[in-house]
Amino acid sequence: MKVIADLCVIPMGIGVSVSREVAECERILAEAGLKTRLHAYGTNIEGEWDDVFGAIKRCHEAVHAMGVPRISSTIRVGTRTDRRQTMEDKVRSVETKLRPSGGSQNAE
Amino acid sequence: MKVIADLCVIPMGIGVSVSREVAECERILAEAGLKTRLHAYGTNIEGEWDDVFGAIKRCHEAVHAMGVPRISSTIRVGTRTDRRQTMEDKVRSVETKLRPSGGSQNAE
Amino acid sequence: MKVIADLCVIPMGIGVSVSREVAECERILAEAGLKTRLHAYGTNIEGEWDDVFGAIKRCHEAVHAMGVPRISSTIRVGTRTDRRQTMEDKVRSVETKLRPSGGSQNAE
Amino acid sequence: MKVIADLCVIPMGIGVSVSREVAECERILAEAGLKTRLHAYGTNIEGEWDDVFGAIKRCHEAVHAMGVPRISSTIRVGTRTDRRQTMEDKVRSVETKLRPSGGSQNAE
Numbered sequence: 001m002k003v004i005a006d007l008c009v010i011p012m013g014i015g016v017s018v019s020r021e022v023a024e025c026e027r028i029l030a031e032a033g034l035k036t037r038l039h040a041y042g043t044n045i046e047g048e049w050d051d052v053f054g055a056i057k058r059c060h061e062a063v064h065a066m067g068v069p070r071i072s073s074t075i076r077v078g079t080r081t082d083r084r085q086t087m088e089d090k091v092r093s094v095e096t097k098l099r100p101s102g103g104s105q106n107a108e
Numbered sequence: 109m110k111v112i113a114d115l116c117v118i119p120m121g122i123g124v125s126v127s128r129e130v131a132e133c134e135r136i137l138a139e140a141g142l143k144t145r146l147h148a149y150g151t152n153i154e155g156e157w158d159d160v161f162g163a164i165k166r167c168h169e170a171v172h173a174m175g176v177p178r179i180s181s182t183i184r185v186g187t188r189t190d191r192r193q194t195m196e197d198k199v200r201s202v203e204t205k206l207r208p209s210g211g212s213q214n215a216e
Numbered sequence: 217m218k219v220i221a222d223l224c225v226i227p228m229g230i231g232v233s234v235s236r237e238v239a240e241c242e243r244i245l246a247e248a249g250l251k252t253r254l255h256a257y258g259t260n261i262e263g264e265w266d267d268v269f270g271a272i273k274r275c276h277e278a279v280h281a282m283g284v285p286r287i288s289s290t291i292r293v294g295t296r297t298d299r300r301q302t303m304e305d306k307v308r309s310v311e312t313k314l315r316p317s318g319g320s321q322n323a324e
Numbered sequence: 325m326k327v328i329a330d331l332c333v334i335p336m337g338i339g340v341s342v343s344r345e346v347a348e349c350e351r352i353l354a355e356a357g358l359k360t361r362l363h364a365y366g367t368n369i370e371g372e373w374d375d376v377f378g379a380i381k382r383c384h385e386a387v388h389a390m391g392v393p394r395i396s397s398t399i400r401v402g403t404r405t406d407r408r409q410t411m412e413d414k415v416r417s418v419e420t421k422l423r424p425s426g427g428s429q430n431a432e
Contacts, residue, residue, distance in 0.1 A: 001168065006332075006365035008288075008400060013190070013232035016286045016406055019414075023421035038418060039361065040368040040411035041330035041400050049168075053161050060109065060157075060187050069190040070232045072224075074290050075183040076332060076365050076398065079168050082121070082177040082340055087364035090343075094362060097347035114257035116222075116292060116396075124298055124337035124394045127306075131313035146310060147253065148260040148303035149222035149292050178340045180332075182398050184224060184257050184290065190232055195256035198235075202254060205239035217384065229406070265384075269377045276325065276373075276403050285406040291399040295384050298337070298393040 001049045004087055005077045007056060008042035011063055012070040021066060025059040032058075037087060042074075046087050049079070109157045112195055113185045115164060116150035119171055120178040129174060133167040140166075145195060150182075154195050157187075217265045220303055221293045223272055224258035227279055228286040237282060241275040248274075253303060258290075262303050265295075325373045328411055329401040331380060332366035335387055336394040345390060349383040356382075361411060366398075370411050373403075 007029075011021045026043065029036045032055035035046040045052050060071055115137075119129045134151065137144045140163035143154040153160050168179055223245075227237045242259065245252045248271035251262040261268050276287055331353075335345045350367065353360045356379035359370040369376050384395055 001165070004364060006363075008330075010226050010228065010288050012226065012228060012234070013230075016229035016404065017417075018228070019417040019421055022418045026418065026422055037363065038415055039330075039363045040328060040370075040414045041402070042365075044364040046364075049165055053165070057109070057157055057161070060185075064187065064189050070186070070188040072184065072186045072226050074398075074400065075185065076180065077168075077183065078178070078180045078365070079172065080178040080340065081172050090364045091362055093341075093343040094346045094350060097343055098350055112256060114224075114255075118334050118336065118396050120334065120336060120342070121338075121340035124296065125309075126336070127309040127313055130310045134310065134314055145255065146307055147222075147255045148220060148262075148306045149258075149294070152256040154256075180334050182290075182292065186257070188232065198256045199254055201233075201235040202238045202242060205235055206242055217381070265381055269381070273325070273373055273377070276401075280403065280405050286402070286404040288400065288402045291401065292396065293384075293399065294394070294396045295388065296394040297388050 001079055002084065003045075003047065003049050003052050003077050003079050004085070004090065005045045005052050005075060006042050007045060007059070007073060007075050009059055009063065009071060009073045011068040012072060014068055021063045021068060024062050024066065028058050028062055029055050035087065044087050052077075109187055110192065111155065111157050111160050111185050111187050112193070112198065113153045113160050113183060114150050115153060115167070115181060115183050117167055117171065117179060117181045119176040120180060122176055129171045129176060132170050132174065136166050136170055137163050143195065152195050160185075217295055218300065219261075219263065219265050219268050219293050219295050220301070220306065221261045221268050221291060222258050223261060223275070223289060223291050225275060225279065225287060225289045227284040228288060230284055237279045237284060240278050240282065244274050244278055245271050251303065260303050268293075325403055326408065327371065327373050327376050327401050327403050328409070328414065329369045329376050329399055330366050331369060331383070331397060331399050333383060333387065333395060333397045335392040336396060338392055345387045345392060348386050348390065352382050352386055353379050359411065368411050376401075
């Protein structure tokens with residue numbers, strides 16, 4: 001089962017800066033061979049269900065191993081059976097409809 | 109790794125009513141032996157990481173098998189290494205601080 | 217516009233315990249006259265859009281005023297135009313379908 | 325109070341394709357003068373609290389006006405009092421730590 005997910009990891013009980021921990025998660029997701037795209041409030045991830053969630057588990061383990069006592073993450077996860085869709089497809093489908101000429105047949 | 113999670117499954121591409129699909133997910137989580145508590149915008153889940161996410165995967169598979177072509181779920185997931193904490197502990201910790209007599213030592 | 221929402225406030229840059237801040241948010245939501253229900257990973261809230269989001273803003277302001285330098289909250293918010301629905305309706309609609317006798321006409 | 329938010333609007337009770345509704349929300353956020361960045365599972369938004377949440381309310385109103393009977397959105401919202409931070413700052417802060425030469429002083 002293919003998924004497009006979005007992960008936001010919040011380390012707690014350390015200082016206000018969490019970019020070191022977020023960078024570690026980026027490394028883990030990349031090493032898992034997953035397609036990812038970092039944005040300002042999380043990371044888009046595309047891959048097979050087990051690969052994606054296995055990597056998210058390793059993110060939690062790794063961030064705890066860095067000395068973070070508590071983590072609260074939020075994950076959005078989408079699956080569909082009607083057709084294949086990539087992260088780029090989703091963005092393009094919206095952008096097409098934002099152009100003045102509008103009327104694309106694409107579906108997000 | 110023990111987790112407390114919160115799952116909200118949104119079936120898409122069917123009608124406005126989604127309680128039949130949500131009930132199916134409740135059954136799957138219960139059959140997995142997980143501790144759960146349904147609320148008005150999701151379900152609290154407590155258990156081992158692999159058990160919780162294995163059951164969430166089966167929820168997506170089962171809802172698709174019911175004829176739903178697209179699903180978008182949101183998951184909050186918390187892990188901590190400093191101490192054990194149950195779902196009831198979390199609620200009690202806040203409720204204790206809401207009482208006039210206040211000054212509990214408990215920590216959420 | 218009536219909403220059912222779910223709020224999870226994560227104070228960052230303080231210790232692992234955040235129940236004091238969560239309790240303060242509960243007080244603010246109650247003072248706003250909103251219907252709420254605390255659970256293990258957030259709080260269900262029912263009310264008019266402006267009342268709900270006005271109160272959530274005051275939660276952020278109050279938690280910062282308690283000395284918390286950074287907050288990351290997640291909010292689920294649902295609106296519908298087809299019919300009125302309360303938090304209790306949503307839970308009951310799922311629970312009805314979980315009973316062996318099953319076949320309710322209720323819709324979540 | 326400045327916020328960085330992330331919005332994912334899920335129209336329910338229509339077909340599987342929701343890009344037309346997501347595009348309408350993009351237009352509303354842009355017309356509100358907010359800084360936004362569309363990604364594959366939502367939209368980053370930067371602005372003042374009232375401007376951001378006023379625009380999100382208009383998104384729900386507009387999507388209902390398009391004929392969508394039910395909407396379930398998820399919003400992440402971050403505020404901080406220790407320093408100013410833009411969406412670009414957050415991404416750059418993580419990306420700096422991903423470079424081999426590593427040791428930036430930036431904080432996410």
